[in-house]
Amino acid sequence: MKKFANNVDHMLIESLTGFATAHNDLVEVQFDPTFVSRKHKSHNKVAIISGGGAGHEPLHAGYVGKGMLDAACPGQVFTSPTPDQMLAAAEAVHADKGVLFIVKNYAGDVMNFEMATEMLPFEHATVLTSDDCAVVNSTYTTGRRGVAGTVIIEKCVGSLAETGADLASCKALGDKINLHTSSIGAALTSCTVPAAGRPTFDISDSEIEMGVGIHGEPGRRREAMRTADAIVADMVNAIVHDFEAKQLPTQGEILLLVNGLGATPLMELYLIYNTAAKLLTEKGFGIARSLVGNYITAIDMAGASLTVCLLDNEIKQHWDSPVHTAGLRWGC
Amino acid sequence: MHSSVINRYAAAIRDAILAHEADIECLDREIGDGDHYINMKRGCEAIAGLADELNTLPAADALNKIGMKLLSTIGGASGPLFASFFMSMSKTLKTSDTITTLQIALAFEAGVQAIIQRGKAQAGEKTMLDVLIPVATTFQQLAEQGQSDKDIAAALKPIASDGLESTRNMLATKGRASGLGERVIGHLDAGAKSCQVMIDTICDLIVSGQ
Numbered sequence: 287m288k289k290f291a292n293n294v295d296h297m298l299i300e301s302l303t304g305f306a307t308a309h310n311d312l313v314e315v316q317f318d319p320t321f322v323s324r325k326h327k328s329h330n331k332v333a334i335i336s337g338g339g340a341g342h343e344p345l346h347a348g349y350v351g352k353g354m355l356d357a358a359c360p361g362q363v364f365t366s367p368t369p370d371q372m373l374a375a376a377e378a379v380h381a382d383k384g385v386l387f388i389v390k391n392y393a394g395d396v397m398n399f400e401m402a403t404e405m406l407p408f409e410h411a412t413v414l415t416s417d418d419c420a421v422v423n424s425t426y427t428t429g430r431r432g433v434a435g436t437v438i439i440e441k442c443v444g445s446l447a448e449t450g451a452d453l454a455s456c457k458a459l460g461d462k463i464n465l466h467t468s469s470i471g472a473a474l475t476s477c478t479v480p481a482a483g484r485p486t487f488d489i490s491d492s493e494i495e496m497g498v499g500i501h502g503e504p505g506r507r508r509e510a511m512r513t514a515d516a517i518v519a520d521m522v523n524a525i526v527h528d529f530e531a532k533q534l535p536t537q538g539e540i541l542l543l544v545n546g547l548g549a550t551p552l553m554e555l556y557l558i559y560n561t562a563a564k565l566l567t568e569k570g571f572g573i574a575r576s577l578v579g580n581y582i583t584a585i586d587m588a589g590a591s592l593t594v595c596l597l598d599n600e601i602k603q604h605w606d607s608p609v610h611t612a613g614l615r616w617g618c
Numbered sequence: 619m620h621s622s623v624i625n626r627y628a629a630a631i632r633d634a635i636l637a638h639e640a641d642i643e644c645l646d647r648e649i650g651d652g653d654h655y656i657n658m659k660r661g662c663e664a665i666a667g668l669a670d671e672l673n674t675l676p677a678a679d680a681l682n683k684i685g686m687k688l689l690s691t692i693g694g695a696s697g698p699l700f701a702s703f704f705m706s707m708s709k710t711l712k713t714s715d716t717i718t719t720l721q722i723a724l725a726f727e728a729g730v731q732a733i734i735q736r737g738k739a740q741a742g743e744k745t746m747l748d749v750l751i752p753v754a755t756t757f758q759q760l761a762e763q764g765q766s767d768k769d770i771a772a773a774l775k776p777i778a779s780d781g782l783e784s785t786r787n788m789l790a791t792k793g794r795a796s797g798l799g800e801r802v803i804g805h806l807d808a809g810a811k812s813c814q815v816m817i818d819t820i821c822d823l824i825v826s827g828q
Contacts, residue, residue, distance in 0.1 A: 319690070339653075339693075339694075361693045361694070362653070362656070362657070362660070362693055362694075363653060363656075364651050364652070364653045364694075365653050365656075365657055365692075365693040365694040366693045366694050366695070366697070367693055368689060368690045368691070368692070368693045368697055369689060369690070369698075370689070370690045392695075392794065393695040393737065393792060393793045393794070394693065394694035394695035394696070394697070394698070394794075397695060397697075397698035397699070397736055397737065398693065398694075398697060398698055400698075400736075401689065401698050401701075401736075418797075420797065421796070421797045431797060479651070479652045479653055479656070481653075481656045482643060482647070482652045482653070482655075482656065486647050486651060486652040487647060487648075497797075499797055501651035501794065502651055502652065503649075503650060503651045503652075503794060503795075503797065503798070504649070504798055504801060505797075505798075506797070506798070506799055506801075507801075
């Protein structure tokens with residue numbers, strides 16, 4: 287393993303301290319329990335709080351700021367944060383209109399947030415994100431994972447909360463976007479959890495993992511390496527099938543997000559975008575909004591995910607509204 | 619049961635988890651995300667750090683303290699699950715003045731039930747429960763029959779190993795491995811392995827009379 291590190295046990299603290307210092311106009315960080323909150327506390331709005339394991343940067347701390355999250359609780363690498371972090375964050379940022387937690391659907395995240403809400407003295411609700419169409423949903427499984435669609439949900443729900451909307455409306459918008467969004471990831475390599483010191487899985491130059499999540503774990507299938515067009519076509523088809531399974535229209539305006547998993551350069555991400563946009567347009571979608579870059583990563587995994595969100599006027603309005611965070615900024 | 623016994627077991631568990639680093643990490647890399655061993659180690663070390671404080675507490679309070687510490691230290695799925703186990707064990711033991719083997723067995727069973735509730739999982743889903751449920755059932759049966767601690771401990775070791783082995787050919791329908799579908803067949807579950815290691819360690823201490 288070769289990483290910029292001093293001591294693997296201190297990486298999270300050193301990185302978060304750097305993050306908070308670099309963006310000291312936007313955020314503050316507290317340790318023990320650890321959470322990142324806005325520099326200037328908001329008033330009279332639903333407090334939007336998210337959290338998850340480290341290793342997905344800029345998610346979630348990178349989305350704390352005006353128009354998005356009020357606070358984020360980072361866990362250890364790929365490990366859900368703990369209830370005391372969520373309680374401390376809620377205590378610090380709640381602004382009399384309740385607390386909305388945005389939680390990616392993983393067993394650990396769900397349980398820790400659940401235990402926090404059982405102890406929380408404020409009105410609260412939770413949006414569980416589950417946009418990954420590589421995992422088949424069933425009553426017998428943990429269910430679909432929350433992946434890059436989470437960024438869209440945090441952006442739009444954050445925007446709605448700024449208008450003074452109530453807790454139920456914020457939750458409803460989050461749930462709607464989750465339903466309207468499908469994602470799928472493909473990986474060329476695994477990633478190295480710093481404390482583990484070696485890649486989570488081995489893979490040859492002639493293979494890819496299709497249907498990966500964001501934790502460097504193997505995907506749904508190991509497949510032969512092929513051209514970008516062939517890989518992207520399979521990803522687009524998986525998303526279209528998922529739209530059909532969810533009985534969503536397979537035409538209309540969409541937001542297309544091509545997300546890098548950490549070690550894939552923008553040149554390749556835009557190449558993927560080029561193919562995906564062409565294929566989705568041919569299928570009858572109109573690409574109304576686009577985002578290309580590293581927004582929810584798996585440390586140093588080479589790979590990318592495609593996310594398609596079916597837009598309506600409400601989602602479009604909240605996607606376009608001003609946002610000022612370390613990870614996303616436009617309109618202000 | 620005095621808190622010094624709990625501390626002795628906790629120290630032995632930490633040593634055993636550290637000794638099994640390679641096996642546990644390898645299993646988690648195959649069908650997980652490579653963080654299980656690190657989380658177990660962090661939890662074990664946090665409890666080792668509580669030793670002096672635990673020594674001053676009654677056993678039930680010490681178990682509750684362990685649960686609270688694990689809840690704020692481990693994270694992931696293991697944190698809430700192990701925390702629920704110890705906090706529920708504590709609650710059960712609090713109801714009696716003297717602690718017998720049967721009461722410990724009933725508290726263990728209550729702890730396992732708390733894991734079932736928190737994780738919304740059952741036996742056969744390729745998780746730690748495939749070790750814990752059969753161990754809890756046998757523990758209670760043998761304690762009710764009035765068998766000695768040594769005999770019970772000796773009997774639970776193969777139950778835990780068999781439970782671990784049973785996860786090999788299961789599909790994972792809970793937890794991180796559930797995203798892998800059929801690919802998990804042939805692999806043991808890392809959480810089940812950690813539980814088997816911990817139970818085996820305590821049973822060895824009891825069998826050897828320590």
